Amino acid sequence: MDKVSWCITLAPFMCLVLIYSCQTVKYVPVETKADSVVIEKLVEVQIPPDSATIRALLECDENGKVVLKWLDIANSKNAQAQLTIDSLGNLLAKMKTQPDTVYLPAKEVVVSKKEKVPYPVEKELTLYQKIKIRLGELSFIVIIVIIGLLVLKIFKK
Structure with a gap:
């Protein structure tokens, strides 16, 4: 040929x-099937320490010594301020703060295994x-x- x-x-x-x-x-289409576990736990969150304000009026008397005329201290929940004048006229400020820790609930999802399950064929x-x-x-x-x-x-x- x-x-x-x-x-x-x-x-x-x-x-x-x-x-x-x-x-x-x-x-x-293939369906993905996963076994997951939701775990609720408490997470530690540090809150920064609070602050305090101090306002004072200091004047000198006729002898040249420092005299405290008035004092205003505003302390917050976790902060404690102290203001003192020693015998030499030095101003001393002390502040104590305590950091606060708060525990907030959080959810964590753990997936153990993923399994693909096929759909049944139509015909x-x-x-x-x-x-x-x-x-x-x-x-x-x-x-x-x-x-x-x-x-x-x-x-x-």
Whole structure:
């Protein structure tokens, strides 16, 4: 057989392969299933210490000593301020603060394992469809073998 008759012979097979290979692919969705545990625990949060304000009016008397005229101390919940003047007239300020710790509830999620569970197929293949698939595979193999033989025959010439 010459090349033209081979092409005429192979043309219907190639058309059949192209027709049957152009089918849409249907994907089956997969559900992911994970076992998770929610753990509630207390988390320690440090609150910065509070502050205090001190306002004072200091004056000198006729002897040159410092005298405290008035004093205003505003202490907050966790801060205690003390203001004193020693015998030499030095102003001494002391402040005691206590850091506060608060425990807030928090949730932690622990995932132990992830498992993919496939959805059931909507419709199983019929016997006719299974045979059709197998015949398609066989025809594809036969076409590849024929093309291989043609290529070998062409290169031998």
